[in-house]
Amino acid sequence: MARWEPNTRLRLIDAAVELFAENGYEATTVAQIAAHVGVSKMTFFRHFPDKREVLFAGQEEQVKMLHDAVAAAPASATPFETVAAAVVELAAYFPPERREPSARLHAVVASHEDLRERSAFKHARLAQALEQALIERAVPAATAGLAADLGARALREAFVRWRSPGYATDLTVLARETLDEFHEAVDLLG
Template sequence: MARWEPNARERLVRAAIDLFAEQGYDATTVTGIAERAGLTKTTFFRHFPDKREVLFAGQELHSRTLAEAVAAAPAQATPLEAVAAALDALAATFTEDRRDFAARLLAVIAANDELRERAAFKHDQLAAAIAGALRERGTPGPAAGLAAELGVRAFDDAFARWSDPSVARTLTDLAREALDELRAALAALG
């Protein structure tokens, strides 16, 4: 690929996933990722601070999507209804062509302690975005935090299910189902 071709960021992400899957995270270098993408190491660093962050490229956009959807939920919506609207908004950004990528991403993360730690940090940041938006709506702190945690956990569960190619359902449907399961589990706690 010529260096001037569009979508450098996406090419770098795909190249990184390919190399991490083929040779492992530790054996993959930034130079190797850039070369696989048909780009330079300098171009890589224009987009990402290090090779770990290439796997978490959408975190800022995801946080913003979640917070904006919570803010846009109807005024009478309960905190969990606002969270459900946020999950719908985020799930809608994941197109079917990303399903194979999702499965490979989860496998790479599962195989590396550093990446699992970074995934936990992403989880916390997404929950913080939701909780902040819920507090802006007037939800008290503990309720906002709990609703946010349930929402991100539901999304993580749904994403893992959706990444399985044998599952023929949308991420939106799976996220709604996962949130409903967590609501039922919460209610069962009494």
């Protein structure tokens, strides 16, 4: 095995995405991913419970980040303003150098039904975290649910744009744009 190198978790994610794209998700093994990075299978399993979860790394950190951002919002903020601030904060978690790996990861997820289902679960979990955090701020459940769904949907749309060719914009800028578009769309509902 190679000597220890920093960022093992991120290197495992990148290796998994690369190998899934080259060989297919089902044909790629944990042993191959670990070997590609120069670590043991045991090291892989210290970071991820299985090869599927390597594609959804960071979900619990993202849930916590959204929850904490909602809790930290000013008391005067509307539910949508609160969600928008949390979504923009989460978007800032993804630096520009993760744009291309994110696009490759999305292509792998889109190519496999089980992964698409897991991705939908992740998005639902992020919306649920926003909703719960708003309810903890005494926002009525219906309002909290709607604001959370809009925020999660705006975040998902920002990611779609960010991963697309021709969008070299920072993810936080795209998140703000999609949030503004969604806010305008709600206003049009009258």
